[in-house]
Amino acid sequence: MKNTFYKYQGTGNDFVMIDNRNGDFSHTDSTLVAHLCDRRFGIGADGLILLENDDDTDFRMVYFNADGNESTMCGNGGRCIVAFAHFLGIVDDEMEFMAIDGPHKALIQGDMVSLKMQDVSEIKEKSNALFMNTGSPHHVQMVEGLKLYDVKKEGARLRYGVYGEKGSNINFVEANTTNGFNIRTYERGVEDETLSCGTGVTAVALAMHHLGKTSANQIAISALGGNLSVDFKYNNGSYTDIYLKGAAKQVFKGEMEW
Numbered sequence: 001m002k003n004t005f006y007k008y009q010g011t012g013n014d015f016v017m018i019d020n021r022n023g024d025f026s027h028t029d030s031t032l033v034a035h036l037c038d039r040r041f042g043i044g045a046d047g048l049i050l051l052e053n054d055d056d057t058d059f060r061m062v063y064f065n066a067d068g069n070e071s072t073m074c075g076n077g078g079r080c081i082v083a084f085a086h087f088l089g090i091v092d093d094e095m096e097f098m099a100i101d102g103p104h105k106a107l108i109q110g111d112m113v114s115l116k117m118q119d120v121s122e123i124k125e126k127s128n129a130l131f132m133n134t135g136s137p138h139h140v141q142m143v144e145g146l147k148l149y150d151v152k153k154e155g156a157r158l159r160y161g162v163y164g165e166k167g168s169n170i171n172f173v174e175a176n177t178t179n180g181f182n183i184r185t186y187e188r189g190v191e192d193e194t195l196s197c198g199t200g201v202t203a204v205a206l207a208m209h210h211l212g213k214t215s216a217n218q219i220a221i222s223a224l225g226g227n228l229s230v231d232f233k234y235n236n237g238s239y240t241d242i243y244l245k246g247a248a249k250q251v252f253k254g255e256m257e258w
């Protein structure tokens with residue numbers, strides 16, 4: 001039987017998007033999810049997202065990494081599902097949806113999506129890095145020569161060597177000349193560098209503020225796939241009202257047998 005899917009991307013972090021309000025797509029078929037995300041034998045994506053009904057909010061987001069496993073929050077995927085829900089006519093410009101880490105408010109204006117992230121009150125300081133949870137776990141490390149940095153090799157080494165089986169996403173960052181920061185991320189569950197990671201961008205913005213690299217509370221972050229901004233309130237070690245903002249776009253609609 002042919003099934004309809006959509007492809008979305010948020011600053012180059014790409015997702016297969018499926019309207020699963022009828023509940024037909026199983027949450028436990030990791031082989032199928034990995035197949036659909038495969039760039040040679042499937043549709044190709046960093047992850048797969050199901051849009052489902054939710055009793056308390058406008059809709060529910062269920063996120064799977066490209067390896068087929070359901071995972072924690074995806075910031076770019078969250079921005080993309082906002083665009084998808086808007087496209088389907090489920091919501092107007094302002095909405096609230098449920099994800100694995102709790103409810104998220106969001107606003108869409110044209111291609112631009114602003115997504116409220118969960119508050120962050122704990123940032124762990126390591127010898128040469130910070131670690132925090134912005135919905136997903138993130139290691140943030142400043143490096144020199146980010147452009148030529150071996151993100152895949154170093155990311156994999158830290159992801160397995162320091163964070164064990166459960167792992168972490170690994171972000172490398174350096175300041176740029178426009179008062180912002182450049183980021184490159186190794187993503188857990190994709191097990192490779194992706195062009196952008198929304199929860200990683202959020203973690204980097206908070207980390208740069210925490211380290212005193214900037215005193216701004218609106219921070220521009222440049223990923224390989226495009227630009228994002230993060231704004232927040234800071235009070236006594238806690239970050240609240242965190243918004244991740246950037247473009248989210250539909251790439252194509254397709255049909256496939258599965």
Ligand SMILES: N[C@@H](CCC[C@H](N)C(=O)O)C(=O)O
Pocket residue numbers: 013065071072073074075076077136137168169187188189190196197198199200
């Ligand atoms: N692409 C993401 C993060 C997705 C989750 C991550 N791979 C994990 O399993 O922790 C984003 O945009 O936040």
